[in-house]
Amino acid sequence: GQQVMQIPQYQHVQEGEDFTTYCNSSTTLSNIQWYKQRPGGHPVFLIQLVKSGEVKKQKRLTFQFGEAKKNSSLHITATQTTDVGTYFCAGVWTYKYIFGTGTRLKVLA
């Protein structure tokens, strides 16, 4: 069956440092989505990547989709305390969503 692995599970960074989380799927994806969940909140959609090798940017966030459409990464440049939360990827196969375990980011001021 389809599986989505996400690493690392936790990351503590000093404010201003960069942060990256990685997502790997056991099978080729239709697309991949990224979500952010603030402590005590609910997942909020960030972005969707559809094309092989796609790269999208949102301010300090850079999202990449692998050439084989089986892996993805989210990179945050110069983290800020507002970046704190858990970042989830979700592999999508025609309306079926499988979430990664999430990476909990803590930013130390």
Add this chain to the structure above:
Amino acid sequence: EAGVTQFPSHSVIEKGQTVTLRCDPISGHDNLYWYRRVMGKEIKFLLHFVKESKQDESGMPNNRFLAERTGGTYSTLKVQPAELEDSGVYFCASSQAGTDTQYFGPGTRLTVL
């Protein structure tokens, strides 16, 4: 426009009792999903409705869980009888027909004692 709403926000019940969770999707969204997140683990897919029909219920853990979406609007998820391992946060999400972007509700935190 109102987002996805869920009720209740918290529920504490004893093992063996019944609990019903409710989700109101964004108006006009045909797709409705239920997910569960157990403490510190991944968000696990439970099932997917398209309007009032169950498109995929492969994630439902067992027959103690029953989901309905009468009339294709709001949905309920009933757990009967509840077990300790059912504790977690139950999220509902909805999306428009033909799109993949899901909008999540705030979740219902269920604690089974």
